[in-house]
Amino acid sequence: MKFFTLYRFNSQTKTADEIFAKDISGNSGLEEGLYAITDAAQTTMWLAVGSKKALLMDTGLGFGNIYQYVRLLTDKPLTVWITHGHVDHAMGSGTFPADVEVRMNQLDHDIYKQHGRLDLRQGYLKSMLAARASAGMTSVGKDEDAGKEEDLFAKALWPDPLPTEDMLPLQEGDTLDLGGEIAEVCPGAGHTRGCLTFLMRKGRELLSGDACNTNVFLWDDYSLSVENYKASMQRLEKATQGRYDTTLLCHGTINDAIIPNTAMIPGAIYLCDKIIKGQDRHLKVYPMGRTAYSAKRPIPAVDDIGDHSTCNILYNPHRLHAADESAEWNNEP
Numbered sequence: 001m002k003f004f005t006l007y008r009f010n011s012q013t014k015t016a017d018e019i020f021a022k023d024i025s026g027n028s029g030l031e032e033g034l035y036a037i038t039d040a041a042q043t044t045m046w047l048a049v050g051s052k053k054a055l056l057m058d059t060g061l062g063f064g065n066i067y068q069y070v071r072l073l074t075d076k077p078l079t080v081w082i083t084h085g086h087v088d089h090a091m092g093s094g095t096f097p098a099d100v101e102v103r104m105n106q107l108d109h110d111i112y113k114q115h116g117r118l119d120l121r122q123g124y125l126k127s128m129l130a131a132r133a134s135a136g137m138t139s140v141g142k143d144e145d146a147g148k149e150e151d152l153f154a155k156a157l158w159p160d161p162l163p164t165e166d167m168l169p170l171q172e173g174d175t176l177d178l179g180g181e182i183a184e185v186c187p188g189a190g191h192t193r194g195c196l197t198f199l200m201r202k203g204r205e206l207l208s209g210d211a212c213n214t215n216v217f218l219w220d221d222y223s224l225s226v227e228n229y230k231a232s233m234q235r236l237e238k239a240t241q242g243r244y245d246t247t248l249l250c251h252g253t254i255n256d257a258i259i260p261n262t263a264m265i266p267g268a269i270y271l272c273d274k275i276i277k278g279q280d281r282h283l284k285v286y287p288m289g290r291t292a293y294s295a296k297r298p299i300p301a302v303d304d305i306g307d308h309s310t311c312n313i314l315y316n317p318h319r320l321h322a323a324d325e326s327a328e329w330n331n332e333p
């Protein structure tokens with residue numbers, strides 16, 4: 001299928017190598033292991049293939065048909081887990097046939113419905129393509145017959161998301177035995193209220209996704225307060241302590257999405273304390289046309305204010321404490 005790029009995650013070297021779906025299509029499918037699929041908006045979905053089953057983690061923007069693409073890669077029984085209900089992660093949910101379970105935390109149904117609007121999904125791709133063009137990366141994926149930009153917005157390329165009534169729940173503690181690998185759902189709330197993280201027990205990888213990354217968006221109305229986010233990250237740290245070596249993300253280039261250590265979550269907890277005490281950098285920034293404050297210098301994300309990690313948090317200064325979580329803030333630019 002067009003517009004998707006596949007990488008093989010190498011757990012020894014903690015890097016990813018690009019491979020081509022067409023080399024796999026028609027064979028018996030992907031070997032057991034962990035793979036990354038990057039979509040046109042450069043969001044990464046992760047695919048774990050076991051001896052018995054496959055698990056797709058996230059579904060992207062719903063641009064093109066992610067189900068057909070995964071079926072080029074593996075014919076194993078498939079389950080879909082979605083990290084959270086945002087536009088760039090959940091909207092390929094409508095491409096799966098009824099025998100594929102699609103699971104997401106019900107706490108994210110509201111934000112999922114808001115983000116499922118076609119104009120919002122297409123606007124997201126437009127903004128990401130514009131950002132890539134200004135960075136000198138004009139091509140969309142690797143497909144030589146990828147259309148001109150106007151063709152990208154033909155309705156047929158944008159299947160509707162799955163109605164929430166047809167989605168199954170997903171919550172902390174859920175597990176799935178893939179054969180040779182067990183996936184486990186771990187805490188992750190903060191970025192959204194229903195955000196989750198996924199642990200690969202045998203591979204010792206934690207997909208922290210947007211829950212904890214180099215640019216945690218905590219400024220949105222649907223995010224938790226800094227205080228409650230900190231509590232959530234403490235629960236995640238406790239649940240995963242000593243159980244993983246690699247932290248996997250969903251944004252940036254593929255190798256930006258692989259962090260070969262476990263510093264991100266303790267880094268986030270440390271930054272939350274700094275923010276609450278007013279000891280972070282507190283720099284005004286404008287994510288997605290809104291206003292927020294950044295705990296560190298945002299670019300490059302190597303500013304170390306004692307956290308010893310590449311984590312950064314963008315937050316709403318009126319929502320530091322749990323009691324202020326519903327505070328209205330006119331954070332227009």
Ligand SMILES: [Zn+2]
Pocket residue numbers: 084086191210
């Ligand atoms: Zn998100």
Ligand SMILES: [Zn+2]
Pocket residue numbers: 086088089210250251
């Ligand atoms: Zn995201």
